[in-house]
């Protein structure tokens with residue numbers, strides 16, 4: 001039960017991050033949950049063939065998948081975009097975004113260097 005609750009919280013965080021990186025949060029969330037379910041429930045049948053002390057690795061593998069998706073969104077998606085040095089407030093709507101976000105979480109406007117924004 002805790003696993004499912006933790007999954008919802010973590011995937012929610014990944015979806016928020018995905019939106020801030022310019023990825024589709026629904027798609028990223030679906031990939032994260034689908035991979036987790038596949039490993040966890042696939043492993044549920046497969047684990048009968050595993051020694052009892054190794055069954056924990058099914059859960060570990062499922063969470064490792066979540067970590068891979070999170071790492072991909074954080075470090076690969078939007079990596080080519082100009083990125084802020086720290087927390088930044090959107091020039092369009094003044095929403096305060098996290099440093100990891102290259103697109104405004106509230107209005108989807110990409111982050112721009114202050115000079116570039118001032119030139120408009």
Ligand SMILES: [Zn+2]
Nearest residue numbers: 090093104107
């Ligand atoms: Zn904004």
